[in-house]
Amino acid sequence: MSYLQTPNLVFTGDFLADVSTVNNDVRHYDNSSFDPIFQEPQGASSLNGWWNPEGGSVFNLQNCTVQQICLPDGSCQRIAGGTDPVLGQLVGGPDRRATGKMLDIDPQWQMSSELWCVGIRIYTGDNKLLLSGDIDISGFRDLQSRQTDGGKRNGQPMGGGWTSVLTNVQWGDVDSPFLSVLRKTTESDTLSIQLNMYGYYYAHNDGRFAMGRIIGTIGPWKATEPRTFAPNRRLYGIMDWSEGSTYLQYSNFLVDKAAARVNVDLGASIPIADSLGTITDTTPYYLGVLTAASDASPSGNSWPAVYLQPADLEVIGPVDYTTGNADWLNTTGGFISLPLTAGQLTLLADHQLVLVTPSTNQPGQYILVCRESIGGYNIRADRHNQRLEAGLMAGIDVYAYQWGEPLNNASIGFAIQPPTPAFFGGQTKGPHAPTASIPYINTPSDGLTLPAQLSTDATGKCTLPVTGNRIGTPRDYLDGQMYYISYTPDNIPADAAAYGMDAIYVSLRTYYEVPDAPTWDDVSPVLTQFGNVYPVMSKHIVDLGSEAAVLSKKDILIYAFTRDIHDPFYMPVTRDLSDAMRQTIVKWLHNPLPGKSQPVAAVRAADTQAAQAPLEESQEIKKVQELTMAKNGASRFKALAVNPFTRL
Amino acid sequence: MVKIQKKYIDAVRNASTLSDLFIHLQNAIKLEHATIPAYLSGLMSIRPGANAAVAEIIHSVVIEEMLHMSIACNILNALGGAPDINVPGFIPGYPGPLPMGIDSDLKVGLEAVSLAVVNKTYMGIEEPEHPLEFPVKSLRATEELSFATIGLFYQFIKEQIDRLAPHRLPGDPAKQMAEYFPADQLFPIIYKQDAIKAIDIIVEQGEGTTTAPLDQQHELAHYYRFAEIYYGKRLVADPSEPLGYSYSGDAVVLDPAGVYPLWPNTKLADLPAGSEAWQAASEFNQAYSRLLNALHVTFNGKPDNISDTLGMMYDVKLCGSKLTALPFPGKSGYNVGPGFEYTPLLP
Numbered sequence: 001m002s003y004l005q006t007p008n009l010v011f012t013g014d015f016l017a018d019v020s021t022v023n024n025d026v027r028h029y030d031n032s033s034f035d036p037i038f039q040e041p042q043g044a045s046s047l048n049g050w051w052n053p054e055g056g057s058v059f060n061l062q063n064c065t066v067q068q069i070c071l072p073d074g075s076c077q078r079i080a081g082g083t084d085p086v087l088g089q090l091v092g093g094p095d096r097r098a099t100g101k102m103l104d105i106d107p108q109w110q111m112s113s114e115l116w117c118v119g120i121r122i123y124t125g126d127n128k129l130l131l132s133g134d135i136d137i138s139g140f141r142d143l144q145s146r147q148t149d150g151g152k153r154n155g156q157p158m159g160g161g162w163t164s165v166l167t168n169v170q171w172g173d174v175d176s177p178f179l180s181v182l183r184k185t186t187e188s189d190t191l192s193i194q195l196n197m198y199g200y201y202y203a204h205n206d207g208r209f210a211m212g213r214i215i216g217t218i219g220p221w222k223a224t225e226p227r228t229f230a231p232n233r234r235l236y237g238i239m240d241w242s243e244g245s246t247y248l249q250y251s252n253f254l255v256d257k258a259a260a261r262v263n264v265d266l267g268a269s270i271p272i273a274d275s276l277g278t279i280t281d282t283t284p285y286y287l288g289v290l291t292a293a294s295d296a297s298p299s300g301n302s303w304p305a306v307y308l309q310p311a312d313l314e315v316i317g318p319v320d321y322t323t324g325n326a327d328w329l330n331t332t333g334g335f336i337s338l339p340l341t342a343g344q345l346t347l348l349a350d351h352q353l354v355l356v357t358p359s360t361n362q363p364g365q366y367i368l369v370c371r372e373s374i375g376g377y378n379i380r381a382d383r384h385n386q387r388l389e390a391g392l393m394a395g396i397d398v399y400a401y402q403w404g405e406p407l408n409n410a411s412i413g414f415a416i417q418p419p420t421p422a423f424f425g426g427q428t429k430g431p432h433a434p435t436a437s438i439p440y441i442n443t444p445s446d447g448l449t450l451p452a453q454l455s456t457d458a459t460g461k462c463t464l465p466v467t468g469n470r471i472g473t474p475r476d477y478l479d480g481q482m483y484y485i486s487y488t489p490d491n492i493p494a495d496a497a498a499y500g501m502d503a504i505y506v507s508l509r510t511y512y513e514v515p516d517a518p519t520w521d522d523v524s525p526v527l528t529q530f531g532n533v534y535p536v537m538s539k540h541i542v543d544l545g546s547e548a549a550v551l552s553k554k555d556i557l558i559y560a561f562t563r564d565i566h567d568p569f570y571m572p573v574t575r576d577l578s579d580a581m582r583q584t585i586v587k588w589l590h591n592p593l594p595g596k597s598q599p600v601a602a603v604r605a606a607d608t609q610a611a612q613a614p615l616e617e618s619q620e621i622k623k624v625q626e627l628t629m630a631k632n633g634a635s636r637f638k639a640l641a642v643n644p645f646t647r648l
Numbered sequence: 649m650v651k652i653q654k655k656y657i658d659a660v661r662n663a664s665t666l667s668d669l670f671i672h673l674q675n676a677i678k679l680e681h682a683t684i685p686a687y688l689s690g691l692m693s694i695r696p697g698a699n700a701a702v703a704e705i706i707h708s709v710v711i712e713e714m715l716h717m718s719i720a721c722n723i724l725n726a727l728g729g730a731p732d733i734n735v736p737g738f739i740p741g742y743p744g745p746l747p748m749g750i751d752s753d754l755k756v757g758l759e760a761v762s763l764a765v766v767n768k769t770y771m772g773i774e775e776p777e778h779p780l781e782f783p784v785k786s787l788r789a790t791e792e793l794s795f796a797t798i799g800l801f802y803q804f805i806k807e808q809i810d811r812l813a814p815h816r817l818p819g820d821p822a823k824q825m826a827e828y829f830p831a832d833q834l835f836p837i838i839y840k841q842d843a844i845k846a847i848d849i850i851v852e853q854g855e856g857t858t859t860a861p862l863d864q865q866h867e868l869a870h871y872y873r874f875a876e877i878y879y880g881k882r883l884v885a886d887p888s889e890p891l892g893y894s895y896s897g898d899a900v901v902l903d904p905a906g907v908y909p910l911w912p913n914t915k916l917a918d919l920p921a922g923s924e925a926w927q928a929a930s931e932f933n934q935a936y937s938r939l940l941n942a943l944h945v946t947f948n949g950k951p952d953n954i955s956d957t958l959g960m961m962y963d964v965k966l967c968g969s970k971l972t973a974l975p976f977p978g979k980s981g982y983n984v985g986p987g988f989e990y991t992p993l994l995p
Binding site for chain 2: 016054056058061062063064090092093094095096097098099123125127204206207208209211536539540541556559567568569
């Protein structure tokens with residue numbers, strides 16, 4: 001099932017994400033070289049604290065309304081001409097508890113920002129509830145280029161999506177036939193939800209600073225399905241539109257066998273002209289399925305175009321979108337549903353879906369715009385961002401699907417990527433450029449223990465057990481270590497267009513023993529560090545670098561540091577503090593022993609295990625990196641690899 | 649001083665059943681709340697890091713107003729009523745009289761802090777009828793009042809509770825909220841005497857006792873804390889003075905350079921639609937409204953919810969800090985003030 005399965009509902013509107021940006025440059029975590037200018041907004045020639053240093057990490061919906069519902073018989077209703085009471089209703093965040101947060105698991109992994117404590121409500125103009133639920137923690141995926149204007153008004157052109165589930169679902173009293181059907185269809189009173197976003201503003205233009213557009217699609221969920229990615233099939237854009245940029249890069253789709261329809265989400269991928277989702281594209285797109293007659297599966301990246309002959313595919317139908325304004329995305333969310341003939345349905349069982357456009361140079365032929373992966377595989381990790389303490393194990397589910405069905409006994413290989421330098425720094429020149437070194441990640445290689453291979457079960461799932469081992473401070477001034485774990489299906493044809501940049505991202509905490517009698521010296525380095533990188537705290541709430549100030553707010557700090565991690569008031573908001581250090585801080589707050597005069601730097605050096613010296617970038621490592629990046633299609637990825645929320 | 653309209657005093661004095669008092673406790677809740685936006689506007693006008701002593705004084709008073717509001721909610725629940733917090737009209741219009749206040753009298757606005765605002769508004773709100781003197785009035789006095797102070801209003805409520813309530817109050821004890829304040833200031837109100845004791849706390853924290861500027865916790869009553877800002881010196885014990893105290897302690901400095909020039913009584917509608925300032929002001933109103941919604945839940949049968957509201961208060965504070973730093977579009981030399989406008993439909 002999933003959000004692509006009908007009955008589904010689309011809402012559209014705006015979202016706020018008050019991203020905190022001092023932590024964008026990992027070097028800002030080094031207390032000894034911290035410069036107060038890192039807390040200032042960026043200047044003309046100096047990045048400083050980038051574009052929102054006092055961000056508070058709040059995430060919320062604004063101005064959203066239910067625009068469309070689609071039913072299993074293929075019919076859809078919109079506000080104009082629709083009859084179901086859910087249409088036109090308001091969609092918002094929580095109304096009587098704190099708003100949710102958006103945050104990264106580690107300063108050296110900022111490409112999959114997570115939603116925490118986010119809830120949504122659908123309600124009427126007189127505040128009657130139709131539906132509410134909490135969104136499971138989910139990191140965004142499928143970053144792709146959207147704006148053909150390059151992000152002129154807003155500062156960046158990317159979009160991305162969060163896939164998740166709605167839990168703790170409350171069904172309101174308002175009588176909506178659509179919601180009744182949805183409730184009966186879904187399992188465990190849990191719903192699938194997809195949030196596609198684009199047009200986020202770094203720039204102070206149009207009154208939309210720190211805001212963007214959002215499309216939310218809610219559909220039924222099946223209990224055997226993953227929670228943070230759609231267990232469906234995917235289309236991959238393979239056409240170079242302009243100098244290495246690919247639009248329509250990732251689109252989820254579902255073949256609904258019972259209804260004999262194909263449902264495609266183009267809301268996350270269709271090119272838009274501007275930050276508000278205006279479409280100026282006039283390309284006629286058609287969905288099709290490759291025919292049995294075509295053995296030559298189009299493969300690889302494509303510049304110039306790949307041409308398909310009429311016999312190579314069976315055309316399913318046109319993608320019906322409107323151009324000239326933002327109405328299509330705003331009212332349909334880019335959700336397309338086309339009927340299938342019996343023949344097409346049969347073909348789709350083991351042939352690739354394609355998106356094509358008729359060629360003008362070669363009449364009668366089609367240009368291949370998007371295609372499914374070779375062999376129809378979709379392999380992804382659920383909950384791919386993990387925080388891990390030493391001595392604990394996390395189980396990360398990885399699912400394999402082929403042609404939309406769970407793939408039993410698929411062999412998947414896992415490996416920690418090689419030690420890699422220079423991730424998530426920033427400016428290197430100028431009088432205010434940070435002087436700390438950017439730590440290597442993925443080292444020491446024995447920081448994690450995990451198997452090299454697993455096979456999936458009949459539900460297509462295998463669970464990767466990752467154990468955190470004891471590490472000191474290989475990143476010197478920054479706690480813990482960031483590990484990127486590649487997962488690669490064995491025995492599956494290489495397909496550079498597919499699988500994107502997915503990996504499993506584990507933030508392993510430094511092993512630390514809570515002292516019996518912690519002093520200010522034990523807690524001040526990490527508190528000072530937090531105060532440095534989160535001026536929203538240190539300037540507006542409490543100067544975390546000052547013992548006296550911290551003690552003056554002792555009670556509220558004890559409260560904040562002892563929340564459940566799912567509580568919106570949990571501190572630190574970024575959830576990047578080890579449990580041992582958190583306990584140490586709480587212990588100290590209860591009995592605040594002063595520090596000795598021993599300099600902090602010396603204490604830190606004593607704690608650090610013999611840190612692995614940064615490796616010389618040997619030929620061998622370079623070769624491995626190149627191979628890894630090529631395998632992941634990252635040569636193209638690199639050009640597009642910007643998190644809209646952290647981009648320079 | 650806040651002068652309560654005579655009709656409210658009369659209504660309290662004419663109450664013949666406990667449920668007749670419900671509306672008056674609701675008004676007391678509104679009144680205790682109503683000063684908070686005014687004081688918070690002053691607090692939020694202070695630039696980060698500046699005017700620390702002044703900020704601390706205002707903050708300490710706001711905390712106690714929240715205590716008074718909690719006490720009033722507890723009393724209303726104890727009498728068998730129910731507080732109504734998340735409704736339009738709970739927050740008064742600013743500038744204007746406080747709830748129950750006489751319109752021609754003290755007008756309270758949402759303004760940046762200044763010596764004039766401290767003197768006219770903050771001290772005006774908290775001023776007892778006679779600083780350091782408190783006339784004894786009896787219910788059976790024939791003397792006609794044209795107004796009453798908040799202290800007198802509470803005294804009449806107290807006397808009516810004493811007269812009308814059974815020893816054990818009829819409300820559900822499970823609704824009592826008694827966290828985050830010392831137990832001798834916020835406690836479950838189960839018996840009549842609890843209600844009476846609780847009202848005394850409210851009065852003395854605002855106005856002080858008859859012989860000292862201190863309340864039961866030996867802290868300065870609000871009026872005198874604000875006076876410290878106005879006179880620029882701490883109020884300390886002074887044996888050389890007949891009243892035993894004088895403003896002769898450490899300096900309390902209010903530096904105008906450390907205050908954002910807020911446009912007084914900013915409303916959302918004053919700001920250009922679609923501007924960043926409008927969006928920030930809207931988010932502030934939303935955060936405040938969410939908080940009122942959560943307080944309503946807390947004081948209507950889920951007292952444990954109070955811990956969620958703490959985090960929301962910080963959200964309000966941070967929204968406010970962001971807002972007051974913004975220049976007011978089209979009004980040169982001014983920044984945006986917090987609106988405190990209740991938004992029933994939260995987007």
